[in-house]
Amino acid sequence: MIEGLNPGFILIFGALLVPLTSGIVRSILLLTLPVLALVQIYTLGLGTWGHYDFLGLSIELTRIDPLARIFGTVFCLAAFMGMIYALHVKDTVQHFVALIYIGSAIGAVFAGDMITLFVFWELTAISSVFLIWASRTERAYKAGMRYLIIQVSSGVILLGGIILYYQETGSIAFNYIGLTGLASGLILVAFGIKSAFPFLHNWMQDAYPEATVTGTVILSAFTTKLAIYTLARAFPGTDILIPIGGAMTVFPIFYAVLENDLRRVLAYSLNNQLGYMVIGVGIGTELSINGTAAHAFAHIMYKSLLFMSMGAVLFRTGTIKASELGGLYKSMPVTMVFCIIGAVSIAGFPLTGGFVSKAMIQSAAADGGMIAIWLVMLFASAGVMDHSGIKVPFFTFFAHDSGIRVKEAPVNMLVAMGFAAFFCIGIGVFPDLLYQLLPYEPTYHPYTAGHVITSLQLLLFAVLAFALLMRYKVYPPELRSTNLDFDWFYRVPLKRLALAAGRLIATVWAWLLGIGRGIVAGIIEKTVNTHGDGKVMARTTASSTAVMIIVAALGFVVVFFYRFLQQPVPM
Amino acid sequence: MSNPDDEKKYWLDDPKNIDKVFYGVLVICALVALPDVLALLNILYHKHIEFEFENIFEFYSLYGLICYVGLVLIAKKLRKVLMRDEDYYD
Numbered sequence: 001m002i003e004g005l006n007p008g009f010i011l012i013f014g015a016l017l018v019p020l021t022s023g024i025v026r027s028i029l030l031l032t033l034p035v036l037a038l039v040q041i042y043t044l045g046l047g048t049w050g051h052y053d054f055l056g057l058s059i060e061l062t063r064i065d066p067l068a069r070i071f072g073t074v075f076c077l078a079a080f081m082g083m084i085y086a087l088h089v090k091d092t093v094q095h096f097v098a099l100i101y102i103g104s105a106i107g108a109v110f111a112g113d114m115i116t117l118f119v120f121w122e123l124t125a126i127s128s129v130f131l132i133w134a135s136r137t138e139r140a141y142k143a144g145m146r147y148l149i150i151q152v153s154s155g156v157i158l159l160g161g162i163i164l165y166y167q168e169t170g171s172i173a174f175n176y177i178g179l180t181g182l183a184s185g186l187i188l189v190a191f192g193i194k195s196a197f198p199f200l201h202n203w204m205q206d207a208y209p210e211a212t213v214t215g216t217v218i219l220s221a222f223t224t225k226l227a228i229y230t231l232a233r234a235f236p237g238t239d240i241l242i243p244i245g246g247a248m249t250v251f252p253i254f255y256a257v258l259e260n261d262l263r264r265v266l267a268y269s270l271n272n273q274l275g276y277m278v279i280g281v282g283i284g285t286e287l288s289i290n291g292t293a294a295h296a297f298a299h300i301m302y303k304s305l306l307f308m309s310m311g312a313v314l315f316r317t318g319t320i321k322a323s324e325l326g327g328l329y330k331s332m333p334v335t336m337v338f339c340i341i342g343a344v345s346i347a348g349f350p351l352t353g354g355f356v357s358k359a360m361i362q363s364a365a366a367d368g369g370m371i372a373i374w375l376v377m378l379f380a381s382a383g384v385m386d387h388s389g390i391k392v393p394f395f396t397f398f399a400h401d402s403g404i405r406v407k408e409a410p411v412n413m414l415v416a417m418g419f420a421a422f423f424c425i426g427i428g429v430f431p432d433l434l435y436q437l438l439p440y441e442p443t444y445h446p447y448t449a450g451h452v453i454t455s456l457q458l459l460l461f462a463v464l465a466f467a468l469l470m471r472y473k474v475y476p477p478e479l480r481s482t483n484l485d486f487d488w489f490y491r492v493p494l495k496r497l498a499l500a501a502g503r504l505i506a507t508v509w510a511w512l513l514g515i516g517r518g519i520v521a522g523i524i525e526k527t528v529n530t531h532g533d534g535k536v537m538a539r540t541t542a543s544s545t546a547v548m549i550i551v552a553a554l555g556f557v558v559v560f561f562y563r564f565l566q567q568p569v570p571m
Numbered sequence: 572m573s574n575p576d577d578e579k580k581y582w583l584d585d586p587k588n589i590d591k592v593f594y595g596v597l598v599i600c601a602l603v604a605l606p607d608v609l610a611l612l613n614i615l616y617h618k619h620i621e622f623e624f625e626n627i628f629e630f631y632s633l634y635g636l637i638c639y640v641g642l643v644l645i646a647k648k649l650r651k652v653l654m655r656d657e658d659y660y661d
Binding site: 253254257258260329363367371378401454455456458461463465466467469475476479480481483491 | 581583584592593596597599600603604606607619620621622625629631632633634635636638639640642643644645646647649650652653654655656657658659660661
């Protein structure tokens with residue numbers, strides 16, 4: 001392999017071969033590329049490669065350090081898992097863009113400078129939208145369009161920030177930036193859009209549930225975690241991130257309780273999980289950054305697992321609405337088991353991935369004496385237990401029997417889910433294997449009696465609360481509905497405003513055009529009156545008369561100047 | 572798709588067994604709540620705490636229960652404000 005090749009390029013170049021292959025050859029190609037990228041990461045080891053000077057800017061195509069490596073590693077694993085899950089798909093477009101998308105996300109993680117980062121950043125946006133459009137429905141088309149506008153805006157804001165930052169510092173190296181002024185502010189907003197900060201988040205809940213069965217699984221793993229990586233790289237210890245992350249952990253869980261589309265529930269849940277990671281970045285200690293990295297790793301595994309199980313249900317039953325599902329444990333028992341493994345992992349039960357990762361962030365908050373955010377995270381943990389821990393598996397596989405009887409999920413989907421489930425449990429049982437990959441020296445020990453017991457108390461009493469609310473019929477029923485979120489502002493009033501502005505512009509334009517036409521018509525009329533047929537300026541004159549006038553004029557000039565030229569010029 | 576009425580009965584199809592699940596949850600909760608009771612009597616369990624209020628009797632159990640119920644009740648109220656038809660945006 002080329003020395004120092006950014007592992008992302010392996011998937012991007014590999015994608016170019018996809019249209020030339022089919023059948024088993026393509027399957028082998030799809031599964032080999034993520035493995036090759038992973039091998040490339042670990043063969044290279046730590047260091048920097050690919051230095052070029054471009055218009056006086058120092059480009060660094062590849063930089064592998066522990067922070068980038070853990071994100072790159074989990075991206076390769078998620079890519080492998082996603083490709084197994086999508087093996088049955090016969091859509092060349094989806095395979096092609098998925099590889100470009102994943103490749104650019106991996107490329108961005110290993111980018112050493114901000115120009116390289118920007119290029120990959122935009123490439124993730126442009127390639128990923130095709131996974132949404134691949135649903136080939138009107139809804140998906142519109143949601144994809146909104147997604148693309150927001151994602152590309154993030155890139156444009158990032159570029160603006162990079163240019164200003166370069167003017168201030170003369171460097172485009174991608175390292176710690178910190179929030180100091182306009183340039184860094186723009187960069188933070190760009191990262192914030194892709195991290196789904198509050199009010200910048202709706203592209204995710206809007207678009208992810210509209211993508212294809214396999215597309216959502218792939219989308220859910222990369223864009224947002226890439227953004228978390230960039231935040232952890234550039235803004236660790238930025239205080240404002242703590243309340244932002246706190247808001248992210250709390251408000252989506254209310255929506256998750258109400259939402260009927262279970263893939264949208266998972267998108268809200270994803271938003272909530274990102275909140276923990278943003279808090280971890282905001283606290284900025286070694287423990288909390290370790291926590292963010294570990295949580296991103298574990299999260300990709302259990303969140304993919306949940307999206308895969310819901311994708312399998314959608315694939316088999318044709319719907320993913322909680323109001324129409326129920327009783328599927330009878331026909332999809334294996335999927336059910338995998339879904340529950342994902343559910344207990346995200347909830348953070350002992351012996352699962354969520355338990356060993358989230359606790360580091362919680363503990364870092366406690367170390368800093370941050371009571372408020374500590375309580376907020378604990379509240380959000382009870383909330384996670386509801387929407388992802390209970391609601392998703394319960395209303396799909398149990399609740400009232402919907403009478404839907406289908407086949408178990410396809411083998412490739414089950415294998416992919418098994419892969420994720422293996423990691424969910426594996427990380428929980430052998431946390432040291434994950435801790436070895438962390439950016440800083442791991443000092444945290446999750447399995448203390450106190451931590452295990454208090455976690456079980458919190459989670460099991462949340463289960464008890466659910467049992468009571470169901471038994472006494474207080475728990476809100478699943479209803480077919482749309483719940484208004486921040487996207488209402490740009491989907492209703494802003495849209496109306498834009499349409500009204502359009503109408504106003506059309507009216508003003510028509511009016512200006514009318515005035516202009518009036519002026520031109522007036523000039524033409526005037527001209528016709530003076531220069532038209534038989535008018536003053538258009539009358540013809542006999543040539544003899546004309547000669548008379550010219551001779552008279554000439555005679556006058558000759559006499560006049562002769563008189564004056566006789567005068568001596570005064571000296 | 573086969574007719575659901577013809578197929579075998581599952582354990583959970585019997586409402587009595589759903590009651591059993593409910594009581595099972597109660598028993599498990601009682602078990603995990605036990606260490607705090609023991610701690611009250613200074614037996615075995617010592618919680619490593621960061622904040623003073625973690626020493627409140629059954630702090631985590633009560634916090635989990637109350638937060639969960641609060642979350643669901645607030646969400647129900649929010650539904651009145653936020654819920655629209657499924658095809659609201661179409």
